Amino acid sequence: MIVAVAEESRGAEHARQWIEQAKAEYWCLIDAEHHVAELYGMVNVPQAVWIDETGHIVRPPETAGSTDHFRMMDLTTRSLAPEHQAARNAARTAYLDAVRDWVLSGRYALPADAALERLPRVTPEIAQAHAHFRLGVWLRRHGNAAEGDAHLAEASRLHPDSWNMWRQTADLDEVGKAGGAEFWQRVRALGERPYYPPPDLSG
Amino acid sequence: MLATVLTEHSELNLAAKDGLWLLADDAERATGWTPKPEGMCRDDICVPMPVRDGRVDVAAFWRRLDRPVVSDSAGETWVLGAGAAQRNDALAGLIAPDFTLPDLAGTLHTLSALRGNKVFLCTWASW
Numbered sequence: 001m002i003v004a005v006a007e008e009s010r011g012a013e014h015a016r017q018w019i020e021q022a023k024a025e026y027w028c029l030i031d032a033e034h035h036v037a038e039l040y041g042m043v044n045v046p047q048a049v050w051i052d053e054t055g056h057i058v059r060p061p062e063t064a065g066s067t068d069h070f071r072m073m074d075l076t077t078r079s080l081a082p083e084h085q086a087a088r089n090a091a092r093t094a095y096l097d098a099v100r101d102w103v104l105s106g107r108y109a110l111p112a113d114a115a116l117e118r119l120p121r122v123t124p125e126i127a128q129a130h131a132h133f134r135l136g137v138w139l140r141r142h143g144n145a146a147e148g149d150a151h152l153a154e155a156s157r158l159h160p161d162s163w164n165m166w167r168q169t170a171d172l173d174e175v176g177k178a179g180g181a182e183f184w185q186r187v188r189a190l191g192e193r194p195y196y197p198p199p200d201l202s203g
Numbered sequence: 204m205l206a207t208v209l210t211e212h213s214e215l216n217l218a219a220k221d222g223l224w225l226l227a228d229d230a231e232r233a234t235g236w237t238p239k240p241e242g243m244c245r246d247d248i249c250v251p252m253p254v255r256d257g258r259v260d261v262a263a264f265w266r267r268l269d270r271p272v273v274s275d276s277a278g279e280t281w282v283l284g285a286g287a288a289q290r291n292d293a294l295a296g297l298i299a300p301d302f303t304l305p306d307l308a309g310t311l312h313t314l315s316a317l318r319g320n321k322v323f324l325c326t327w328a329s330w
Contacts, residue, residue: 001320007328012307014329027312029304039300048325051299055318064325103321122290131271131284147275171330178330
């Protein structure tokens with residue numbers, strides 16, 4: 001079963017066109033408060049968790065098919081060199097093939113000790129960040145954008161690794177801002193660090 | 204003052220005084236812990252907390268549990284968040300944390316209803 005969760009603090013209507021285009025028969029859920037990201041320690045989209053028939057996590061949150069090739073995009077033409085495009089497609093295919101393999105044969109499911117090792121650790125700062133994020137979204141929805149924004153900014157300050165928090169906040173400020181100049185500045189500031197850490201599909 | 208209290212699973216409107224001092228019943232609804240003479244209690248555990256005019260300082264209690272408390276400047280809206288230890292403990296057994304969320308039509312779906320199937324749980328966003 002697939003469960004697709006839209007991290008969408010603007011609300012369901014903002015996600016509607018994509019969900020309708022996908023003509024999905026699986027659950028497409030709206031997570032206005034990023035509750036799933038909080039529960040599972042997710043920090044970006046797309047990220048996925050694999051859960052077995054007994055309800056156990058067999059692969060903790062990891063990048064679900066995206067790669068860092070977008071960082072090599074020519075920003076004036078918005079185009080990617082063919083070899084990067086090809087590498088990007090290959091990585092996506094490899095990931096989706098792994099998902100199918102797991103469904104059919106159980107391959108790629110991690111043993112418990114390896115799954116535990118890869119679980120994200122929640123720090124007090126991250127827990128505090130989620131509380132600020134929730135309050136910020138609530139205040140914005142209830143007409144108090146100025147104060148809401150202060151809480152959203154504090155959430156990002158406390159949990160700087162969460163692209164979800166930063167980009168959602170930018171989007172609430174203005175649609176499109178999540179992929180604007182400030183976003184690229186933040187991406188460049190990563191330096192050698194990945195934006196989409198590649199999943200380890202060895203073994 | 205009527206305060207809105209956002210807890211993990213609910214949004215409550217409760218009569219608060221001097222911050223988040225709540226009457227015993229409201230304190231229990233907001234926290235899941237029961238005010239008793241020996242403190243705030245749940246199962247066999249009691250955390251000593253002073254009671255004043257029948258009220259408990261729920262914000263102070265929540266902080267004592269090492270869980271985040273944030274509010275707006277007017278003290279009208281409060282979030283009683285989950286603590287780091289609570290989240291880490293929930294994941295430590297590798298049981299997928301359960302949640303209930305609406306689809307586009309507003310119909311609620313609960314992850315654990317899919318028990319018995321493999322689940323590919325993925326996130327995405329429009330932004």
